[in-house]
Amino acid sequence: MLKVLLLILVCLTLFGLSARMFQRGLRQTATERVIARLTQGQPQLLVQKSSWVGLERAFLRAGLGRPTERLGVWLLLWALGIVIGFALGGWPGLLVLLAVPPLLLRLYVGWRYQRRLKRMIEQLPQLLDHTVRSLKSGRTLADAVLGGIDAAEDPLKNAMSRVQRNVQLGVSLPDAASDFAELYEQEEFRLFALGLKVNHRYGGNASELLENLIKMIRERDQAARQLSAMTGETRVTAIVLAGLPISLAGYFLLSNPQYLLAMWHDGSGQIMLATAFGLQVVGCLALWRMLRSL
Structure with missing residues (x-):
């Protein structure tokens, strides 16, 4: 009898949740959806004092958007899954559904981040090469970098659009690149940001610096491939x-x-x-x- 009542409760809860989501979708106007897309990933959103900053950071780096917008729905579904597991499998079922979904989510987000980061590193030399050609044609460093971002492909273009938004908001290009590098915690991005900062403060030949960075990235990639083959x-x-x-x-x-x-x-x-x-x-x-x- 208890299992039947639990299943009825789960069904009623899911029906109420679907009705609420349908009503919310009807009320949300097209303008609100466009504004949500335009404001998604704005830099000030990451510095909010929230207990979910780490989760948002992980999802943002993996290219999955902001999870807090749907966090209540996912927590409710997880709780319903735990109830169903307890009803069908007893305490072992409850423990499995209590521990496995967060573990699988953590593994998936980490795998998605590593795959996306690897692809971004592979695309970075092309962006830097485009920047070097733009510099040699007479453009400024900031215009050359922003032009390289526009010419890049996803996922690097999507990720580095954060740099473009920061520059449009008045942040200097070296600071915007440093913010991007600290978000993804990758040495290649940090060296790129450091090179921009040094050139901005002390001047020098930016094209030669970027060419050396391209050479270094390709040598690191070759060494990583050799290590992968050996292991x-x-x-x-x-x-x-x-x-x-x-x-x-x-x-x-x-x-x-x-x-x-x-x-x-x-x-x-x-x-x-x-x-x-x-x-x-x-x-x-x-x-x-x-x-x-x-």
Whole structure:
């Protein structure tokens, strides 16, 4: 009876949530949607004293927008998932749905950020090369950099539009580049911002500085590729170690499903399965951290 009541409560909650979202969508005008898009990612939004600044920073770096706009909806869905897990699987189901969604979200955001950052680093020499050609044609450094951003491709163009917005708001180009570099915490961007700051303060040949930076980025990329080739065997070993317990569990479910189902319906068996799942998660995290250090 308790499970039936919990499912009815979940259904009513989801129906009320969908009705509220539909009503909110009807009330939101086209002008409000356009203003929201134009103000998204403004620099002053990141310095707000909020407990969600770290979450917004991670989502912004991954190119996922601001999560706080939909945070209430996602928390409500997570809570409903926890209730459903408790209703269907008892305490083990509750613990799984309590721990797995944040872990998966953290892994997805980190993977999305690393993939986006890698692509941005690959595109940066092209932007700098365009900037050097613009400088040699007689344009100023600021105009050359902004022109290079306009000529770049996504995701670098989308990410460095933050620099353009800061400059349009009156921030100097070196400070805007430093803000961008600190957001993404990458040495190539920090060196680019440092070069702009040094040139702005002391002068000098900006085109030669940027050419040296292009050469350095390409040499670092070549070294990273060589390291990846040398550590390929280590990565494959880590993947095999992480996937072996999961593969064995899948084999048992296919060949003898009663073996694990009998454990699932027993109290001590549930504890053993939950412990095995927790150890598997810890082991995967340890292997992932070890691979990141390569």
